[in-house]
Amino acid sequence: MARLNVLAIALLAALIPIATLAKEIVVGDDAGWITKFDYVSWAKKQDFQVGDTLVFKYPQGAHNVIKVDENAYKNCAIPPAGPANPVLASGKDVISLDAPGKKWFLCAIPGHCEKGGQKLEIEVKAGGGKTAAAPTATPTAAPKLAPAPTDAKSDNKTAATSPAAATPSGDGAPAPAPASSANGLNGYQLPLAIVGAIAALAIF
Template sequence: MALSRALFLFSLIITIFSTMAMAKDFVVGDKNGWTLGVDYQTWAANKVFRVGDTLTFNYVAGKDNVVRVNGSDFQSCSIPLTAPVLSSGHDTILLTTTGRRWYISGVASHCKSGQKFVIIVLPQQQDIWSPVPSPSPSPSASPSSSPSPTLAPEAAPPSNAPWAAASVPRRSLLQKKLFQIFNRNMVVV
């Protein structure tokens, strides 16, 4: 009985940490943060963004902000009236759905000066502990090349919610929180 309980706990811990280890936190602009003078398209070009990952925007509060827009607003550097504007100076966005995401600075001419980028969010990566789903043919599936981060209009404008989908399972949020708590208590040497 004790052995089976220990194996269960071990399996649970391995499952939680293997899933958490797959989620990444991307600090936008790395050490430069979210500011003018950084080529964010180049920054994003060599990264793979997946559901469950987070984007962290670091900047001086009151001097900048972050706005998620659609493709046409991205190209024109326009901010829709209903678009949520983040302005805390340390904004973290959980990527909850697949597809293209466009982010711009809504301050003065920052967007027109290049403070913007587009990413493609891919499905969450399967880990070795998860069962592999069997492929099922889709009637709308058509052969295509891998997605490229080109500027194309989004199918629907972003919702008024602060970039979270209501249908996302809470499991990934719990694992992310546990990971953050665990890392907060670690000493970096």
């Protein structure tokens, strides 16, 4: 849920500048949409952005507006009007600039384009030519793994078989324990025991 909220806020923040900067541009300014006007120089001074609207103002019935392609614009060729590309003639025609790129318009009344120069070419920028920076993801450190548990039995076996645990050889080797006789007596103790036994028999 928290992640969805962050994404919603980021999207709203990206849309606010577009809504704030969108403007209404009156073609020809105070002169409006007329013949014998330098629309080439006028268009160079404008900053057309996606989201803006063009407004063609003229006395109703005196002129009209139709959107054309580049070839028709250069040759003042009037394309056939239809539902997809109607001739606008309200006297205050509003056209939304929804996509970047070049756009072409002219007046379809005979002679107004080719003799009166009543045509317009504009270039629409995507968001004023600025691209919104993508959010930078913060790298997450990989979790540290706990050390593997030590097997006590395995350590004991290793210590027993390790060369370091073996009995050292040479001068450092401990002397072997003296061997004992079968009766637990040393060699010189046995004659003394026999003598003692004979003396005891002599007394009794």
